[in-house]
Structure formats: C-alpha cells, structure tokens
Amino acid sequence: MRQSELNNLKTYLLDRKKAILDNNSIHKQTMEHIQNNHINEADYAAMQIRNALDSSISQRHLLELEYIEQALEKIEKDIYGICEMCDEEIGIQRLKAKPHAKYCIVCRKIIEKDSKEKDQK
Ligand SMILES: [Zn+2]
Secondary structure, eight states: OOHHHHHHHHHHHHHHHHHHHHHHHHHHHHHHHHHHSOOOHHHHHHHHHHHHHHHHHHHHHHHHHHHHHHHHHHHHHTOTTBOTTTOSBOOHHHHHHOTTOOSOHHHHHHHHHHHHHHHHO
16 A cells, blocks of 8 residues: 555545544533533424434444544554455545455455344344
C-alpha cells in the first residue's frame, strides 16, 4: 500500500471517529433537554419509539467506533490492511470502501456463510 493511500484512509478513519462521537454527544444533549422539560404522555410514547430506534443506531455506532479504534491501532503498529484470518493483504479497493475492514473479501464471505449457517441451526 502506498503511504499516500494509507494517509487518506487514516484521515478518513479519524474523521469518521469524530463524526460518530459528535453525533453521540448531540444526541445526549437532546435527550437531557427532553428529560429536563415537562412532556405529556403522547410525546412520551413517541419518544419511547424514537429511543428504541436511537439505541439501535448507537449500538451500531459503538461497534463501528471499536473497529475504527482497532484499525487506527493497526496503522500505528504498521499491520494495517492485513487480513486477521489469512494474513493476506485486504486490498486497497476493499479498504477504500470499508477502511475498518478486518478481513479480506474471501475470509469475510467464509465468516458470513458460517454465521448464516449457525443462525439456521
Ligand atoms: Zn483473509
């Protein structure tokens, strides 16, 4: 991988990390604002639904944040872009699409297939 490509991906990862953290802090402020103000029951019901949606989004963000942290750590250790399963290079095209990818496309498919089969059992 070229140094310029690595730098681009690192910048992307850092931006993405910041965006998730900013997003979550805005979300927290909004929730505190709502909690500090009197709300009627209809609002409360609507909020419950929104909460359920928001919490699934935050969960996804938290997971993504974890992957981003791991990817950044790998950049520091100079092992970024190597598949965790087969030790082959993940490939720049795949990393551009998904910079926090842990596996190459071949291993990713094996893992997905495995988890689908487990679900069916
Ligand atoms: Zn692999």
